[in-house]
Amino acid sequence: MSSFSITEPSSRSKWVAGTLVILYAIITMLPLVWIIMTGFKSPSDAISYPPKVVYEPTMEGYVNLFTTRTRQTEEYLTANPPETWADEIVRQYDMVIVGPSKFGERFLNSVIIGFGSTFLSIFLGTLAAYGFSRFRIPFADDLLFFILSTRMMPPIAVAIPIFLMYRNLGLSDTHLGMILLYTAVNISLAVWLLKGFIDEIPTEYEEAALIDGYTRFQAFYKVVLPQAATGIASTAIFCLIFAWNEYAFAVLLTSATAQTAPPFIPTIIGVGGLDWPAVAAGATIFLLPVMIFTIVLRKHLLRGITFGAVRK
Amino acid sequence: MAEVKLSGVSKSFKTTKAVVDMDLTVPDGAFVVLLGPTGAGKTTTLRLIAGLENSDSGSIEIGGEVVDDLTPAQRDVAMVFQQYSLYPHLSVRDNLAFPLRSPILKTTKDEIERKVREVAEVLHIPHKLDNKATELSGGEMQRVSIGRALVRDPSIYLMDEPLSSLDAKLRADLRVELKRIHAELAATLLYVTHDQIEAMTMATHVGVLDEGHLVQFGTPRDIYENPSTIYVAARLGQPRINLLPVGLLESVAPHGAETMGLRPENISHGTGRDASVVRVEHLGDQTRLHLKVADHDVITLTEPHTSLAPGETIQIAPLNPIYFDVQGARIS
Numbered sequence: 001m002s003s004f005s006i007t008e009p010s011s012r013s014k015w016v017a018g019t020l021v022i023l024y025a026i027i028t029m030l031p032l033v034w035i036i037m038t039g040f041k042s043p044s045d046a047i048s049y050p051p052k053v054v055y056e057p058t059m060e061g062y063v064n065l066f067t068t069r070t071r072q073t074e075e076y077l078t079a080n081p082p083e084t085w086a087d088e089i090v091r092q093y094d095m096v097i098v099g100p101s102k103f104g105e106r107f108l109n110s111v112i113i114g115f116g117s118t119f120l121s122i123f124l125g126t127l128a129a130y131g132f133s134r135f136r137i138p139f140a141d142d143l144l145f146f147i148l149s150t151r152m153m154p155p156i157a158v159a160i161p162i163f164l165m166y167r168n169l170g171l172s173d174t175h176l177g178m179i180l181l182y183t184a185v186n187i188s189l190a191v192w193l194l195k196g197f198i199d200e201i202p203t204e205y206e207e208a209a210l211i212d213g214y215t216r217f218q219a220f221y222k223v224v225l226p227q228a229a230t231g232i233a234s235t236a237i238f239c240l241i242f243a244w245n246e247y248a249f250a251v252l253l254t255s256a257t258a259q260t261a262p263p264f265i266p267t268i269i270g271v272g273g274l275d276w277p278a279v280a281a282g283a284t285i286f287l288l289p290v291m292i293f294t295i296v297l298r299k300h301l302l303r304g305i306t307f308g309a310v311r312k
Numbered sequence: 313m314a315e316v317k318l319s320g321v322s323k324s325f326k327t328t329k330a331v332v333d334m335d336l337t338v339p340d341g342a343f344v345v346l347l348g349p350t351g352a353g354k355t356t357t358l359r360l361i362a363g364l365e366n367s368d369s370g371s372i373e374i375g376g377e378v379v380d381d382l383t384p385a386q387r388d389v390a391m392v393f394q395q396y397s398l399y400p401h402l403s404v405r406d407n408l409a410f411p412l413r414s415p416i417l418k419t420t421k422d423e424i425e426r427k428v429r430e431v432a433e434v435l436h437i438p439h440k441l442d443n444k445a446t447e448l449s450g451g452e453m454q455r456v457s458i459g460r461a462l463v464r465d466p467s468i469y470l471m472d473e474p475l476s477s478l479d480a481k482l483r484a485d486l487r488v489e490l491k492r493i494h495a496e497l498a499a500t501l502l503y504v505t506h507d508q509i510e511a512m513t514m515a516t517h518v519g520v521l522d523e524g525h526l527v528q529f530g531t532p533r534d535i536y537e538n539p540s541t542i543y544v545a546a547r548l549g550q551p552r553i554n555l556l557p558v559g560l561l562e563s564v565a566p567h568g569a570e571t572m573g574l575r576p577e578n579i580s581h582g583t584g585r586d587a588s589v590v591r592v593e594h595l596g597d598q599t600r601l602h603l604k605v606a607d608h609d610v611i612t613l614t615e616p617h618t619s620l621a622p623g624e625t626i627q628i629a630p631l632n633p634i635y636f637d638v639q640g641a642r643i644s
Contacts, residue, residue, distance in 0.1 A: 204393050207364050210384040211391045212460070213414025226401040 032287070038280035046276040060089050061277025065103050065268065065285075069095040103282060106264040110244060111289060112175055113260055117182035118239040122232060124183070125190025126198075130220060132191070133198040134206075144192070151188045156248045163252055175258045178250070182243040189242075190235050197231025198224065233300035237293065244290055261286050313500045314375030314467040315340045316361060321370035322524075323356055330356040332524040333370070338468065338517075343494045343501045345511040345532075347547055348521035354504040355394075357521070358470045361502065363387050374467045385416050390461035391470040395477060397457030398445035404456050405441040408432065411464050431459045434493070451482040458486070462493065468500045475510065487513055508548050512536070520544045542640035545573045551600060551611045554579075560608060561585055561630050566643050569635035576600070579612040584629030589622050603628065 009017070038046050040057040063086045071094055080096070082088045090097055128147075132140055162181065163172075171177030201224055209219035225232075251263045265282040268275055316338040323331040331353045338344045346354045359365045361372060363384035371380050379387050390411070398407050408428045412419040419427070432438040435455040440448060448456065454474060461469055471490075475483045491514050494501055505511060511518050512532045519529045520543075528540045532548075539545035545553045554574040558565045562584055563572065587610060591602040599618050603610040605628070612628065614620065635643045 204395070204397070205399060207362075207384075208391070208393060208397065208399075208460075209410070210364065211362055211389060212411035213385045213416035215383070215385065215415075218415070223399055 035280050035283050035287075039277055039284045041277050041280075043273075043275060043277055046280070047274070058089065058277075059086070061275075061279075061281035063089050063097075064275055064278040065281045066101055067097045068099050068101050069093075070098050072096050102259075102264065103261070103268075106259050106261045107285065109175065109254075109258055110261040110286070113178040113182065113258065114240055114244040114289070116175070116179040117186065117243045118236055120179060120183045121186040121190045121239045122194075122236050125187055125194050125235065126225075126228070126232060128187075128191045129194035129198050130224065132195050134203065144195075147188045147191050150184075155185050159249065159252055162249075166253055173254045173256060173258050178254065178258055178260070181249060181253070182239075182246060186239040186242055190239060193235045193238070194228065194231055197228050197235075201227050229300050233297040237290075237297060237301075240293055241290060313340055313498060315373075316375075316468050316500065316502065317373040318357075318361070319371050319373075321357075321360060321367045321372060323353075323360055323365060323367050329524050331360065331367075334524070334526050336519060336526055336529065338500060338502050341498050341500055342516045343491075343503065343514055344517045344519060345503045345505060345515035346519045346521055347505060347508065347511045349506055349547075351523075352521040353524040354506075354521055355472055356524075358391065358472050358502065358504055361387075361468070362389050362391050362470055385414070388467045389470055390464050390466040390468075392458050392461050392472065392474040394473040397460075398448075398453055400444075400446050402445060403441070404432075404437065404443050404445060404448070407445050407456055408441075408459050408463055411460060417464070427463045431462050434462065435459045435489070451478050454478055455486070458490075462497075468502060471501065471503045473505055474503075476505070476507070483510075490514060508550060512548070520547055538642075539573070539634070540642050542571060542573065542636045545634070545636075549575055551576050554610050554612075556605075556608055556610065558635065560605060561628070561633075563630050563633055566635055568637050569643050570638045571636045571640070572630065573634045573636060574610075574630050576612045578631040578633065579610070580629045580631050581612070581614065581626055584627045586625050587628050589620050589624045589626065591622060592618070592620055601626075 037053075039061045040059070041052070041055055042058050042060055045052050045055045067086065067090070069090050074094075077091065077094060077096070082091050087097060131137060132144060137143065166172045166177055166181075169177075171180070205223045205227070206216075206219040209223045210216065214222065245262065246260075247262045250260045254260060254263065261282070265279060265286065268278045268282060318334050318336040321331060321334045321336075322329070334353075334357065336357070346357060348354050356365060360367050361374075363379065363382060363386075367380065371378055373379065374387060374389070398404075399410065402410065405428055408431060409424045411417065412424045412427060428441070429438065432441055435458065437452060437455055437459070440452060440456075445453065445456065454477065458471075458474055461471075475486055478486065487510060490501075490503075493499065494514070503510070503514065515532050517529065518532050518535045520527050520535060522543050528535055528544045530538075535544060536548050539548070542555060546555070554576065556572050556574060558569045558572050561572070561574075565572065585605060587603040587605045589601055590604050590609075593600040593602070594616070597616060599614050599616050601612050601614050601618075601620065603612060603626070610628070620626065637643050
């Protein structure tokens with residue numbers, strides 16, 4: 001016999017809700033699991049029909065992702081026995097590894113551009129948001145609307161002008177160019193999100209710090225910033241996800257030096273037929289940084305729930 | 313510790329005049345309480361002194377030095393806010409040490425540790441030093457925020473209704489504590505409240521504010537016994553002063569008197585005009601009588617164990633009444 005409660009859900013509704021959540025989690029995680037699984041399949045297993053759920057795992061996809069290989073004559077192969085486990089894998093196809101592929105480089109580009117633009121967006125966004133939140137700025141509302149309006153059209157609509165501008169400025173295919181571009185797109189989101197978070201922090205804290213002997217900037221740094229950590233963390237995740245996944249500008253503006261992983265991964269398909277395990281391996285590795293970043297910042301995201309513990 | 317002097321200070325927010333042409337001197341070592349209802353300009357006065365607001369006109373001196381162009385940090389004042397007082401991301405210890413670590417004070421580690429301990433002892437919170445600020449109860453939070461002011465040795469302590477959010481018992485305890493701190497440190501305090509008990513019990517001087525004007529400044533006793541206007545008279549006293557038309561009760565009124573102010577304790581019973589008892593409030597230590605005299609409500613005090621009941625009639629007469637003219641100004 002359980003008593004009726006207006007706050008505690010009944011065991012039946014808990015059961016239904018739990019089932020729905022688990023179902024939803026399975027649906028959203030299935031593609032992810034499939035990608036990770038495909039990364040460890042052999043090319044023939046990857047395209048077999050019906051799809052194989054049980055298979056013999058191989059590192060072939062990862063070897064193909066990170067190396068360039070070439071076919072060799074039988075004499076050469078017998079004269080040079082395989083030295084590493086990776087060599088053995090490629091020998092099945094009478095191939096030898098001749099060097100690293102470009103994936104490592106492209107992945108590093110993604111890291112530099114993604115985290116660089118996220119840092120810059122957050123740095124500028126926090127200062128701007130603090131200014132809008134705390135100071136009397138002439139035409140503040142209009143400026144904020146202008147900042148938001150930059151987000152109103154799809155960024156790709158200005159692709160051609162940006163392409164021409166970047167060519168003239170020598171920013172095409174440079175890390176700096178991509179960092180600036182992603183920052184320009186993200187900054188409006190950052191300013192608006194962060195302004196909301198900073199507005200929530202009572203000005204009394206800074207005033208107390210000012211009286212306690214600190215300058216305005218020190219008060220911002222020591223009192224406002226730690227309390228805005230939740231907002232900064234979630235805004236940073238949004239910015240990183242955009243910069244990390246961005247494809248259209250990356251295709252248009254980068255080709256070699258500053259090419260990021262998203263435009264590179266599909267090109268693997270063209271090298272020696274449809275190498276799905278290598279593509280899946282690339283996608284798996286590509287997913288990791290954002291996942292790690294989110295997990296690292298999770299503490300701050302969860303802090304948001306207990307944030308209202310201060311009396312108002 | 314230092315004297316604080318406001319000369320002709322005014323401050324407006326858009327169309328609201330928060331402080332109007334204020335002259336106020338907080339003597340060195342005084343405990344000055346600013347009293348007034350919400351919107352009277354009490355908090356703005358504190359913020360002007362602290363440097364959180366800039367005055368529109370007039371000037372402020374702290375210890376003989378004009379501070380109008382100084383930042384809050386440079387003014388060397390400590391302030392206790394009504395709420396939001398603790399840094400929620402810091403421990404109690406770090407909250408208390410925060411002012412000492414400022415670039416202006418640059419206290420050594422040992423000195424910080426010693427002072428924080430000392431203040432924690434005074435406020436009975438040494439066992440809470442390592443707690444997060446958010447883990448404290450309301451009373452503890454406010455004690456820590458008072459402590460954050462006390463770790464310093466500023467020119468003046470500014471306190472903005474520091475006790476208003478606390479329960480009655482804690483408020484009484486902290487009143488005694490603050491008074492003791494004032495006596496021990498010989499500190500200068502400017503204290504804002506709308507609670508007259510706080511004003512009467514702690515202050516050496518009381519300033520009464522009305523719509524941005526300082527209407528009267530004096531000792532608590534002076535303000536209570538010799539209010540300069542009806543407004544001041546009505547601010548102090550619990551129950552409130554009776555304001556009755558001249559002539560209702562028998563008395564010798566001076567020329568031009570319109571209103572008679574009569575404190576509840578200044579009414580004699582047994583002779584004089586008839587008054588019917590409407591309500592009897594037994595408060596334990598005293599009993600309040602709500603009377604009706606020709607359509608006017610009168611409140612008076614009587615002995616705790618009175619047997620009077622509603623509907624009965626008694627006779628009352630004024631003792632030491634004070635008189636006000638049509639504008640509400642005192643006539644002596």
